[in-house]
Amino acid sequence: MGKYIFGVDIGGTTVKIGLFTEAGELKEKWEITTRTDEGGKYILGDIADSVKAKIEEKGISADDVKGIGMGVPGPVKEDGTVIRCANLGWGIFNCAEELSKLTGFKVKAGNDANMAALGEAGFGGGKGYDSVVMVTLGTGVGGGIIIGGRMLYGVNGAGGEIGHITVNEEETVTCGCGRKGCLEQYTSATGIVRLATNTLNNTDRPSSLRNVQYVSAKEIFDAAKNGDDLALELVDNFGRALGKALSNIACVVDPDVFVIGGGVSKAGQIIPDTIEKHYKENAFHAVKGTKFALAELGNDAGMYGGAFLILSE
Numbered sequence: 001m002g003k004y005i006f007g008v009d010i011g012g013t014t015v016k017i018g019l020f021t022e023a024g025e026l027k028e029k030w031e032i033t034t035r036t037d038e039g040g041k042y043i044l045g046d047i048a049d050s051v052k053a054k055i056e057e058k059g060i061s062a063d064d065v066k067g068i069g070m071g072v073p074g075p076v077k078e079d080g081t082v083i084r085c086a087n088l089g090w091g092i093f094n095c096a097e098e099l100s101k102l103t104g105f106k107v108k109a110g111n112d113a114n115m116a117a118l119g120e121a122g123f124g125g126g127k128g129y130d131s132v133v134m135v136t137l138g139t140g141v142g143g144g145i146i147i148g149g150r151m152l153y154g155v156n157g158a159g160g161e162i163g164h165i166t167v168n169e170e171e172t173v174t175c176g177c178g179r180k181g182c183l184e185q186y187t188s189a190t191g192i193v194r195l196a197t198n199t200l201n202n203t204d205r206p207s208s209l210r211n212v213q214y215v216s217a218k219e220i221f222d223a224a225k226n227g228d229d230l231a232l233e234l235v236d237n238f239g240r241a242l243g244k245a246l247s248n249i250a251c252v253v254d255p256d257v258f259v260i261g262g263g264v265s266k267a268g269q270i271i272p273d274t275i276e277k278h279y280k281e282n283a284f285h286a287v288k289g290t291k292f293a294l295a296e297l298g299n300d301a302g303m304y305g306g307a308f309l310i311l312s313e
Contacts, residue, residue, distance in 0.1 A: 003066040005310045006051050006105075007119075009112060009302030010034060010043065010072050012087040017050055018303035019058070022066065024123060024311060028054075029303065040089035048102035067106035067313075068099060069306025071115030075157030080109040083157050108309045112302050114151045114160050116295075117144020119304030120259045122312075124296035129256035133249060134295065135162065135242070137264035137271075140176065141184040141191075145253055149312060163188070165245050186241040189217040189264050196220050196234050205230050221267035235274055243278025250279075250287040261295025269294070 004027075007018040011034060018029040032050050035042040051068065054060075072095060074085030080096025096109040110118070117126075117134035126132035130149055136142035141163030145152040152159040163184035164177050171181035173194075185191045196215050200207065207230035212219050223231035246258055258279075260272050272292040280288055297304055 005307045006068040007303035007306030008070040020307040044099045067310040069309035070109045071112035071302040073112045076111050077157045078153040113142030114144040115305030116301035119301040121146040122308035123304045125259040125293040131255040133255045134259040136262035138262040141188045192217045239274030240278045243275045244282045247282035257291040
């Protein structure tokens, strides 16, 4: 009988868990609530109970479980130590070791954006490539760097935090990280809406966005696809900020491909096309040909990454 792997993706409200075969096939997925009360002390116990219940339900022998790969929304060192995770209430402790004690299985952990990158590299938009940089455009901007098929953790677990590269030294508004002028402030869903709202409030330029009750990133990209001048300018500014930042990242990492994911990427091909245009304008000649692709695994990428982390051991 083949071995099984569990891929776990811890979010602020729910924990996604997937049961995978050794061939990387997702057999089943489910969610449990993330109990963040009392400093998140119940989270790992709840995951362990859910994994044990699934093993029992499926009649899987403990010997046939190869391990658990877990994504955490915060910095995680290569040995599984979390360096504070505000969303979960966690301080500094080894979450991989702790879950391993609770389940009896081998556990590997990593930052959730890095895990999503690993999932896309192994099974999604970056499949077939050795070196992948994934950009996750959601409420914030996350990133994950895979080099030679391995996740770049960094000494402090902060490898791939590309959302906090400084792109504007003149910015007066503070980023969620406490600094100013971060990439996240211009290219996240929240950032795009902030810039759109500022433009709509401070100019009298005509735009179909003025007829929208709640301007969202989706509305902005939809308006741009329909030829709205103001929306096209906003999307172009978004692409310029991200394209330029990725051209700098390429000078350091030189990946095969940039994979663009997260909620904003659902706008489709307009995203990589706009970013790639500005990337090529700014890129060092040796890295001008880096490919761009859309992520393919959606919200399951983190679970796939967890499975791939165990499979690639």
